[in-house]
Each structure stands twice: as C-alpha cells, then as structure tokens.
Amino acid sequence: MGYRLSKIYTRTGDSGETGLADGRRVGKDHPRVEAMGEVDTLNCQLGLLLADLAKQQARWPGLAEVSDVLLPCQHRLFDLGGELAMPEYQAVDEREIARLEDVIDRWNDEVGPLKEFILPGGSRLIAQAHLCRSVARTAERRCQHLNASETLRPVLLAYLNRMSDLLFVAARVIALRQQVAEVLWKAAAKPE
Template sequence: MGYRLSKIYTRTGDRGETGLADGRRVGKDHPRIEAIGEVDTLNSQLGLLLADLQEALGQWPGLAEIVEVLAPCQHRLFDLGGELAMPDYQALQSGEIERLEAAIDLWNDEVGPLQNFILPGGSRLIAQAHVCRSFARNAERHCQHLNAVEPLRAEGLAYVNRLSDLLFVAARLIAKRQGIAEVLWKAADKP
C-alpha cells in the first residue's frame, strides 16, 4: 500500500459517491462503505478505550495485559478496512483470530462463568469496553450485510465476531482487576 493521501479533500465525493481502491465509484450509502464506516467507528472507539486504559495503568497495573492484547486490534481493524476498500486485498490471517480466541479463553478462565446478564457500567473503563463491544457487533452486522451482496473473506467476518467476544470478556476482566462488582441486570417486577 504505497499510495498516501497528499491532499485531504478532493471534492470527488460532493455528489454522494466515493471511490474504492479498485477504481469503482459507489454511493456513500453502499453496503461496502457502510461496513468500512462501522469498522472505522469501532477503531476510533477502541482508541478511546486504549487511551483510557493507558491513563489507568498507574492505579491498576493489572490492566497492562489488556492493553497489550487490544492495541494490535486497532492495526488489524485498519487491515480489515483495507480489505473492505480493496476487494482483492488480503491482510487478515487466521492466526490473528486464534490470538483473540487464546486471549478470550485465558481471560474467561480468570473471570469465571457468567452468572447473570450484566449491564455496561461500574466504571468508565468497563462501560467503554462495552461501547466497543456494541460497535463491534454493529460492524459485524454491516459486514454480514455486505457479505450477502458481495462475498467477503471468512477471516474478516470471523475477526470482527471474535473481537466483539474479546471486548465482552475484557469488560468483565477490567471490572475484576479494578475490584468493581459487575452491574447485574435485574428483571422488571412482574405485575
């Protein structure tokens, strides 16, 4: 990927279309552009979570492992965005999915089985991890919508799915390492 933008605005999108790396022009509401946008939003939210985690390391050094696992995910999301923008480009490998699964298994062993539904909250870090998880699910839905129209590589679809699982377990692990009780869902009173 040697091409870099030297000029930020081009005026080519003023009429509601944008260009893909393969030269095609598509509407800005095309499923491919929607998927790219959702992956980008997830990446931005993940950046916010990582910045907050970095700031919290002084108080909770046990969060460093979470940073180490999540930081590469921003790069892989950028790779996925590249695959979405350039349909013939392949960047994500199955080893990255295995890396996420290994972290999920390790962290899930530490937090233990889920006893009840939990709500996003307890601390800003926990809530932000859940925000990222929900954005990952949204990105996954948009990628699956695109996949129904223009088939995508299985690695990209699996990656965003596992990342949402990882972020759920990360939220639980953050709570445990911060010493904060998970916010348990309470059913509404029945009439």
C-alpha cells in the same frame, strides 16, 4: 513510507458518491462503504478505550495486559478496513483469530462463569469496553449485509465476531482488575 494523502479534500464526494480502491464510484450509503465506516468507528472507539486504559495503568497495573492485547486489534481493524476497500489486499488471517481465542479463554477462566446478565457500567473503562463490543457487533452486521451481495472472506467475519467476544470478556477482566463490581441486570417486576 511515502505520503498517501497529499490532499485531504477532493470535492469528488460532494454529490454523495465516493471512490473505491478498484476505481468504482458508489454511493456513500453503499453496503461496502457502510461496512468500512462501521469498522472505522470500532477502531475509533477502541482508541478511546486504549487511551483510557493507559491513564489508569499506574493505579491498576493489571490493565497493561488488556492494552497489550487490544493494541494489535487496532492495526488488524485497519487491515480489515483496507481489505474492504481493496479486496485484493489480504492481511487478516486465522492466526489473529487464534490469538483472540487464546486470550478469550484465558481471561474467561480468570473471571469465572457468568451467572447473571451484566450491564455496561461500573466504571468508565468497563462501559467503554462494552461500547466497543456493541460497535463490533454493528460492524459485523454491516459486513454480513455486504457479504450477502459481495462475498467477503470468512476470516473477516469471524474476526469481527471474535472481537466482540474479546471485548465482552475484556470488560469483565477490567472490572475484576479494577476491583469494581459488575452491574447486574435487575429484571422489571412482573405485572400484577
């Protein structure tokens, strides 16, 4: 593969606009740019989670499967960002959603039903998985906002929705496999 970025700075964005793959110039706060940025943020946060998982796999070998499931998600998120930048580029498909759903179902069976609300904590890995889940929801909202004015393929919106579900269940699986108790929400006492 050839080099795609021969020059990192172009100065063309200094005025608050950026170029899209189709040649359009739009504001850096355009809904498409916002959606692309939030998907990129999710990918970055997922990278941190994967790096932390790699450091802990020797201690908790069950975390290797979590990494194996999440690593392809980074590539699909990059594909999704590519599709946001170049709508004619279509790489995310229903098979990937089915893969996520299979894992969600399998992991959900492993952790059992949720009886209480849980908080993002217990270990750094659990909290990072929840942070990724939260960013996935933000990316989904940004894409839904864009979809209101420029129709996106439904598979992209479904993929982000499944990603947040996967990351929620991943946080629970990490807790189970690390043998860390989930942090249960304690409601504030009712006022007298």
